[in-house]
Every structure is written in structure tokens, then in C-alpha cells.
Amino acid sequence: MPRIASVLLPMPLPEAFDYAEPEGLDLAIGDHVTVPLGPRVIRGVVTGLRDGTGGNRPLKPVLERVDDPPLPPGVLSFVEWAARYSVDVPGWPLAMALRGLRHPAAKPDKALVLTGAQPARMTPARLKVLAAAEEGPMASGALAAAAGVSAGVVKGMVDEGVLAVTWVEPDTRFPQPDLSRPPQTLNPSQQASADVLSEMLAAGGFQAALLDGVTGSGKTEVYLEAAAAALAADPDSQVLILLPEIALTQAVLARFEARFGVAPVEWHSAVSPPRRRRAWEGVAAGQARIVVGARSALFLPFRKLRLVVVDEEHDGSFKQEEGFIYQARDLAVARAKIEGALVVLASATPSLESLWNAQAGRYRWLRLSARHGAAQLPDIGLIDMRETPPEPGRWLSPPLVKAVSVALSRGEQSLLFLNRRGYAPLVLCRACGEKMKSPDTDSWLVEHRYTGRLVCHLTGFSMKKPEACPHCGAKDSLTSIGPGVERVEEEARHLFPDARIAVFSSDTVFDAAGARALVDSMAAGEIDILVATQAAAKGHNFPNLTLVGVVDADLSLRGGDLRAGERTFQLLAQAAGRAGRHEKPGRALLQTYAPEHGVLQALKAQDRDAFVEAEMAMRQEAGLPPFGRLAAVIASGPDPVALEAYCNALAAATPNAEGVEVFGPADAPLALVRGRRRKRFLVRAERSVDLQGFLAAWRARAKVPNSVRVVFDVDPYSFL
Template identity: 50%
Template sequence: MATPNRKAGRRIRVLLPLPLEGAYDYRLPLELAAGPGSFVEVPLGGRVSLGVVWDDEENPEPIAESRLREVIAVKPAPAMHANLRRLVDWVAAYTLSPPGAVLRMAMSSPSALEEPAAASGWRRVEGAEARITPDRGKALEALGGHILPGTEIARAAGVSMGVVRGMASVGLIEPALMPRAAAFPRPIPDFAPPDLRDEQQIAANALREAVITRRFGVTLLEGVTGSGKTEVYLDAVAQCLREGRQALVLLPEIALSTQWLSRFERRFGAPPALWHSELSSRTRRVTWRAVAEGDAPVLVGARSALFLPFPDLGLIIVDEEHETAFKQEDGVIYHARDMAVVRARLEAATCVLVSATPSLETVTNAQAGRYAHVTLPNRHHGAALPTVEALDLRQYPPERGRFLAPLLIQAITETLARGEQAMLFLNRRGYAPLTLCRTCGHRLQCPNCTAWLVEHRAQRRLQCHHCGHTEPTPLACVECGTEHSLVPIGPGVERIQEEISELFPEARRLVMASDTIPGPAAAAEAARRIEDREVDLIIGTQIVAKGWHFPHLTLVGVVDADLGLAGGDLRAGERTMQLLHQVAGRAGREGSTPGKVLLQTFSPEHPVMMALVADDMPGFLKAEAAQRAPGHWPPFGRLAALIVSSEDARAAERAARDLGLAAPTGAGIQVLGPAPAPLALLRGRHRHRLLLKAERGIRVQPILADWLARAQIRREVRVQVDVDPVGFV
């Protein structure tokens, strides 16, 4: 509703953080000042909504002046920078998402748009005529020329709060607003510079020069596990700080990166700002505002940090760039690694992609000259890479009822006898991935998903790891009613822990999985226990592959090395290679003790196993490229997926069929499907997939937009677009 007595103003466009197709027209009253990027309150229907004044553009259907509603207020916050607005538009166009849905990710802390409340304190009144007692003298000396809270004055002077109140009553001190303290201490670029070896120094020099140029560029920093990549790119962060610009470091699991954060603080004398889902709303508000005002020189975060309002971003680091955790699969579907490159281009910033096992996409870009490429082929402190052996389970099977082969058990025995630590890796949470009835064969399945329920024996529950559904473990089969007939099939980490407790009852064990390491505090405590040698044997899922440094860990055993190779996923081999290579890299990271890795496998002749044993990641990627290039599979072609879903199975099937009939045709493009998705039921929705495959030079977005426009999709059906999919569930 327009406010009375306001003068008419100019027309502006406001983008709202809602899944709407574009900006809306509003009138800005003359008494309000707002330009592109300003945050404003506007009426929307019967409520008030926050939005951003978007760049001037013509509305294809202009609203009559008489129908324009007025902006209610302009928020007291720094305007959204033009580069971030361009990123929002770019991501929306690339992913075929409503711009408002992308804007919502950039407005992730609405409360930060309010002016922070200033704290009050006391200051000295010059020339005040009042009796100065000894206690008052101490308090005035402690206060000096500053503005301080009363409690701090009393503490520093060693007097009671009654003395401070008495000084106020006689006019010796008066209330005053305290200056806002910096939200985050400034990291010092040269606080504790590392002693880099020659190859590290060459790589660091290249990254420093890239930052100094203040021009867009992408560099792949590739180095074997334990080669000191972090020290090298932190040197680039230091240079960014010297340049007076902000730096962003993206990590795949920021909530678990306690060792990384400790390393950063030792290097710069101060911690970085953090951004991840575990933060409190207050911390998010303070951090968002500090970033927007340039008071957060370095921020470390998960993929969502890419949309924070940096006013002068000079460096973006994407650590473990190959990790699929950088792909957001819900809402706006995007890959943070790729969007980091886009944001760096918009900011005229340097982007560094870091990995010991870079993705084929990134390697191909480096080989084509689109990215610079620096390498660290050797481990730090003279440590050798671990030896990797494939343990053929056909030849050396585990004993009946067990999952660890005798040769792996022997290696663990010898490792523990030397006082060293061992790790067992199995990328399966819980006790068993499947529970069935031995009487009737019934398998316990999630009611909401095409997935088996995973037994978590310690909690006496069954859980779906896709939708989160849980239920108590039944005493009798729900199908035939037979009691005590349910048996676990296959191992999870809990079952391996049970086997280890029987084989090594004296060994101190620790399970590292998302169930047992839920956040930063638990991760820090786990790391401390391992570093302090309070743990002999670690049993973990993929959490243990992400950047940990445990000096006394010398043996890694992979319980099921074939696990990721099942199914027809395009990237199954590449992902398995990356994961197992990273896990293997946890062994023998100190120079004094060599590391050993044993891969339990039924397929030692598989290219992934052979490449791991031979330590030939380049050869593996070359073979992968040779397989994908002829068929124009990524990175030599383009993919885009349409995921059709509905709570009504027939509606989903009908919509997928109609999309298939309307599929585009033409030179260089091909549509595969429709077909039921591998997870045909997910969170109660029935799902079908179609896949558009195109040659590399073809832009898929216009084809997808035309395709969707021609198809008649009913309201109860949802169609998600995934450009450049990394998974096919």
C-alpha cells in the first residue's frame, strides 16, 4: 500500500529472492535514495518482502504508473556489488533457474541488512568538578581517553561497579557509544611464512605473480598427497592480503576441516572467517555483514560462500576441486568449482584449483592451455609415497563370516606391534547396507525411496541415507512374521568395528563417519585423539579421505575397493580412482616411516586398481579421455539432464513420455530416455530422467529452454534441469 503524503518518484526494477522469472517494477519515492544493488523493502501481495534494486532494463510488459506500488524502505546495508549481480544473472541463465532463486543464495542472512546495534560505554568528562577518591582515580586512569564498558573499567582498575556508578552520578564520566570492533582479526601476511622447498617456491611464485597482475586467470595446482599444496596456496593468500583484496577458500567439508584451520592460524596469526551450515544465525549475520563491508579479509567456506557479497575479491581457492561435494543437487543446481571460475572472471581475480587427483575436466582445460598448470611431484620432508598392493579376494578370501582377509589382518597386527596406527576404509555407514529375512527373503526397503534401509545396530534403528527416514529394527519380519529371522547382508563401518574388536580387543578404536563426527567440535576431538596417539585403529568412511594429516598412520586397508565401480555411471572409474588415491595418501606422510596400502578387491585387473598400484594417475586419465572423446562425452561434449518427478507415479511417467516425444533433434545432439531414474522413488516422489548429449561447441541452454517451452507439464509434476550433471541417481 502506498504511504500517504509521499511524492511520486522514479520507476525502478526490484529482484525478489523468490523463484520468479524476473524483476518487478516499483516506484521509488523522492525522499528515498536507492541505486542498483540497494536492498529494499517492498510490498508483495499482502506482505512485505526484501529485494534488490536490479540493473535498469526494460520490462517487456510495463505496468501502468497508476498500478505501481511504492518502495517501503531502503535497508542500511552496503549495496550488492555489480559483479555479484552479474554472477546471479549468469548462474540463472546457465542453470535455467529463476534469477530470484539464485538471488536467494546471495541473501542468505536477511538480518544482516539491519544496522548493527552499537554497544554503549563510558567516557571521561573533561573539566568535571567532583571529588576524586583513590578508587575513582584508579578508574579514571584505567579509562584514559577511551570509551569502555563499565565492567571493563571496574575490572581494569580493581574497583567495584559501585565506584563506576558513583562517578557517573557526579558527572566524572558520561554515556557514549563505543566504536565498532572489527568482527574478525586481520591475518598478518608475514606472521609465520613457511620454509618452502625449491619446487614449492616455484609454484608459490607463479601463484603470487597471478595475484599481483589483478587480472583473471585460472591455475591448476596439482601435487601428490602430502606435497605441501596448502602451504603454497596460502602463500598466494598472503599476497592477496598484501594487495589489500579479499580471499575466498572453498573446502568440500569445511565443518570437518579442523586441522586446516589450525594450520591457517599458525601461518597468519589469526583465524579466518568461516561460512558453513553449522554456524549460528548470529554468526552468519555478523560474518555476512563483515564480508560486505570488507572487514573479513579471508573467508573459508563451503560452496554457498561463493555467493557472499565480497566488494573486492582478489583470489578464489577451490581445494580438492575434484570433490563432488561442490555440486549442489537441490534447488539451484550448480557446480561451485565451475561457478568459482566464473566469479573470478567477473571480479578480475585469480582462481586456483587444487587437487592431488584433479578431475578430467580440469586436466583437459590445463592441457588445452585454458588454465595454467603447476605441479608438486614430491612429498614434503622427504617422505615417500606409500606402496599400494591389490589383495585379490578370489585368491586370499576372508574367513567365513568375516570381511577382512588374513593378509590384511596380518598387516594390521604387524603395524600395531610397531606402535604405529592403521586405518580401515569402507565407504558405507552403519552396520549393514541391507537386512533381509532368512525365512521368506523379504528385504527391508525405505517407504519413500528406491533404497534399502541401512541397519545402525548401536542405535537399534534402520535408516534411509537418501531421505533420512528411520524406524526401529523390528524383532520379526514384517512380511512373514517370523521372529529373529532378520539377518544383515554386507558390511558397514560398524560391522567392521565389531570384527576388529574381536580380532584386536586391546586396540583403541575410533569410527569416523558422518554419524559419529557430526560437526567441527567432534572433528577437532577426533583429530586430537589420533594426533596424541590415543587411537590405534581408525575405521572410516569418505570423511577420512579429506585432507587429514596423521603423522603416525602407516597402514591403510580398503575393505571393499570395488564398491564405487558398480553401475553404469560415466565417472564411476574416475571417482573411485580419486577417492582411493586420496585415502591411500593418508599413509606414511612422515619421512621416517614408509606407508603401505592394501586394496581388497575381486578385480585386481581393473584399470583403476592397476593405476593405483602403479601410481599412474596421468595414465589413467589419458585412458579415460580416450574412451570418452569419440562419443563426445564430457569433457569432450556437453550433457544436461531433465529429472521429472511427481508424487503421482502415472503423472511422472506421462510427463516424461511427453518430454520424450517433444525431444529436440538436429546435428550434434542426441536425447537419451526417458527412463526410470536409478532411484525411481526418492523422498516420496516417482522419478524419470532424460539426458541431452551434445557436441562441445553447442550451447545447450537455448535447446533446453525451447524443449521445456514446447512440452505441456502439469502442475503436480516437477522438472529439474541439471546442466553438466556429475551424478545420475
């Protein structure tokens, strides 16, 4: 009987398209196929099959089945759920699920093998090479290392014909974790939490837990034991650990390898394309049992996912804000529910949404209230910059300078924390007051003195710092306003000329290997003062770091972001938590012009519960998350008149709905980006309202002009 195949394409299309199944193709749901779409041939995935008799129009046939592992049912369900939740078309999350297949497979490796010929002159070094080569094909460098000889010895034997070049297919197998390795000794609090997670896994089905532990309490060791329990319970089970940053990923890998004897499979932007394809195929085949990755790893084709861990679950980088917009923490919970898995959200400073779910009993709340071993939480002090300001043109106050001097005299390390990249955040002309901005964008250009360039951190635009003001032509009139990490490093070198100083930011550490090298150098005591952005503020363990100085504790409190207080508390608590993680006591000093602010007072008292209670009360009174729901609608276009007309039409088409308020349209704070004008609506809804249904109905009521682009952002984190 002929059948109709519904094929979802990884394109901005609202639904799957129907095609006729050719006789003998015997398709199944999840199969990869190629189909015609207009004049093109497109690859898609079969999402449905039904009886094809009685149709009123002929359908184009599926062209062929592609020989790639089919997408499991859980992945297809997750793709559809993610699209509905994000009020977007399903083709975008499908494209993310297929991302690994876009990369080429690994090419054969060049290796050397014995030819059977003997060297014209035998030496002890050549004898070693012959013995090592008996093990089979090896790369030239590996063979030299195995034999303990120089590369020149190996090359000479190739030139004589003793060794010949061959090509070896790369090993696509993944070593399996060794579950017999003994776990790290846990303290009673850690063991109790690990036991609860093991019991939840044994019970089976979807469950959620919040692993809430102070910095340095050993949360990683707890969820590693949960991973071991999940893997031991079923030889086919798989585990996914989500981490917010590549640098943090590298720091955690060694702990996985120590626990399981093998490195986990990595999935993030620094992984080479062939390795990403290999990882995708290994996950689909069930061979990759432990995956550590960034937020997009949620879309990998797991066959039997039994545990999902979101480490540093509060971190803002779990929010994807371009392309397909989603919050990975929320989607991780949904993926676990679809798969019938346990999801563990771990943080020293959990998001208010997760705390609210834990307080309501939706998540099992596991608390680690003390640091592991003999380490104690650092003392936190506030430096009132109004009473003890720095010298003119400087940014470090006398009390902080003295504290760093004391740490240096004791042979201890200091971290100077400023969450602002570059040398200075603003460059302006002293003659005319012109602020240097990125072309066609309202974003200020940030000076980077290392490279002598002005950089837009929003668009990536970069230019050499001009000698004269482009607006008025005045020479040598451009001056830098405010500090960035490069400027703080400059000041530290002036104050402490004998100290070993390094900078840790995304502008100075370009990849995972560089981040790992710098972290290892700091951990080995080869750096005295580390000047860093948030890249070093979380997850790292520096045994001899006893002082953290926050250069501008007020920075993230500025602006109208409803999460400003929460973000500031989280970021500064994480930064302060780098101090005193071993035997030596730690101290954190926060420079501020508003020491009376509630967030800073809560940090000083280390009273998170008081901060959370006050913040929750404010959110509840305003009907803001987690007590209400928010969505942003951002419209942009090159023609201000057409954009204004569309936004007015959209405002007039707002559906009538109880429990929903719509604010706007208004110019976005960044009203011009890459030559496109931007306007925003903000939607606030009660929790009982189907917000996604409201947004979908609203979007359908106003036709979008070709020149206008509209983005829906459910639960926005950025208000730019």
C-alpha cells in the same frame, strides 16, 4: 524525473519485476528494498533503473529502502550468470546471496563490571578478581580465568554487590591478517609454484591455475603464499578458500592462523546463525579479508575479490544437488572471471575436466610431484580376495589382518577405510526375502547398531529395528547383509582387543568440534586403529599413520555411473595418501575381487597419467565430458499417470538441434522418493552446442502440470 526500478525477488520467478521509484528515495543498483507482491510485502534487490516516463500502465511503488549493505555489481552479475548456466530462475541464486541476512544479529553479551563497592572480607583471591576486572567488562567465566580463581569466588562478589551484571554489544570487527609474519619454508618445487601464482596476481585480471600435487606435497602452503601476495598487493583485497567438508575446514584453519596470526572467517553449516550474519556483513563491508567456507560461500557479497582457491577441486561434494543445482568448481571459475580475479584449483587427483583445461592451456598447470620433506609416497598393494578370502562372516582378509598386527607391534597407526556408513547397507528377512526400505522410497534402510535403528541415508527416515519382519511377521528373521564402518569396527575389536579403536563417519562425529577433537586425538597418537569413511580420507595429516587398509576397493566401481572409474581412482588415491606422510614409510593395501581392473592396476603402479590417458580416450570416443556435455532432466510427481503424460509430451516437444541427443524418458534408478515417482531424460551435446539455450527452449515447449516438478541438472554427478 520519475524512474522505474527493476527489483529481483528471492523467489522462483523468471525475471525482475518493475516498480515505481518514489520521489526522494534515490535508489541505486544493488540496494535492498521492500516491495508489494499481491497481498504480501517482499524484500528484494534493485537490479536496474531506467527512465519511467511514457509508461502505459501505473506501477506499484517501492515501499522502502532497507538499511543493509548493497550487493556489489559483481554479485548481481554472478547471480544472473549462475541462473542462466543452471537453466534456473535468478531468484534462487539471489536467495543464496542473501542467505546471511536471514539470520538474526548477535545479541548483547552478559558481562560483569566493578560497582566501586569493596568486599566485606578481602582475600587474596578477591584481590585478583578486582585487579582483573579493572581491564573492563568480562564474562563471568572469562573473569574467573583471568584472575585464576574459581567461579564461586566471582559469584560471591556478585552476591555482595562488588560486581554487577551489564550487557555489552558484541565486537563486530574482524582482526586483520598480519602479513609481516614469516612464511613456512618451501621446497624448490613449492617455491616455484608460489612464485608463478604471485606473478599471475601481479599481472591482474582473470586467470586460472591448476595446482596439481601428489598427496602430502604441500599444496596448502603454496596457496597460502598466493593469499599473502593477494592481500599484500591491495589493502582492500579479499580472498576466498573453498573446502569440501566441515571436518577438512577445521583441519586447515590452524594453518591459516599460523600464517596470518588470525583465524579466517568461516562460512559453513556448522557456524551459528548470528556468526553467519556477522560474516556476511563483514564480507560486504570489506573487513573480512580471508574467508574459508563451503560451496555456498561463493555467493557472499565480496567487495574486492582477488583470489579464489578451490581445494580438493575434484571432490563430489562441491556439486549441489538439491534446490538450486550447481557445481561450485565451475561457478568459482565464473565468479573469478566476473571479478577479474585469479582462481586456483588444487588437488592431488584433479577432475578430468580440470586436467583437460590444463592440457589445452586454458589453466596454468603447476605440478608438485614429490612429498614435502623426507616423506615418500606409500607403496600400494592389491589383496586378491578370491585367493585370500576372510573367514566366513568376516570382512578383513588374512594379509590385511597381519599388516595391522605388524603396525600395532611397531607402535604405528592404521586406517581401515570403507566408504559406507552404518553397520550394514541392507537388512532383509531370511524367511520371506523382504528388503527393508524407507516408506514411499526405493532406498534401502541401513542398520546402525550403535543406535539400534534403521536409517534411510537418502530421506533421513529412521525407525527402531523391529523384532519381527513387517512383511511376513517372522520373529528374529531380520539379518544384516554387507559391511559398514560399524561392522568393520566390531571385527577389529574382536581381532585386536587391546588396540585403541575409533570410528570416523558423519554418524559418529556430529559437528566440527567433534571432528576436530577426533582428528587431534588421532594426530596425538591416542588412537591405534581408525575405522573411517571418506571423512578421514583427505586433507588430514597423521604423523604416525603408516598403514591404510581399504576394505572394499570395488565398492565405487559398481553401477552405471560414467564417472565411476574416475571417482574410484580419486577416492582410493586420497585414502592411500594418508599413509607415510612423515619420516616413517607408508603402505596401502586394497582388498578387491577384481585386481585386474584398470583403475586398480593404475593405483598399484601409481601411474595416474596412464589412468587419465585411458579414461580420456574412453570419454572422447563416447563424446562424454570433458569432450561433450551432459544434462539431466528429472521429472517427478505423485500421480504416475500424470507424470507419464507430461514426460511423453516433453519428449514429443524436443527441439530439433544439430549435435544433441536426448535419451529417455526412463524410470530413474531410484524411481520412488518421498512418495513421488521419478523419470529421467539424459541429454548429450557436442561442446559447440549452446546446451543451456537448448534446455531453456525445450522447457518452454511443454506446460508443466501443477503436480509435476521438473529439475534441470547441467553436468550431472549423480545418476540416481
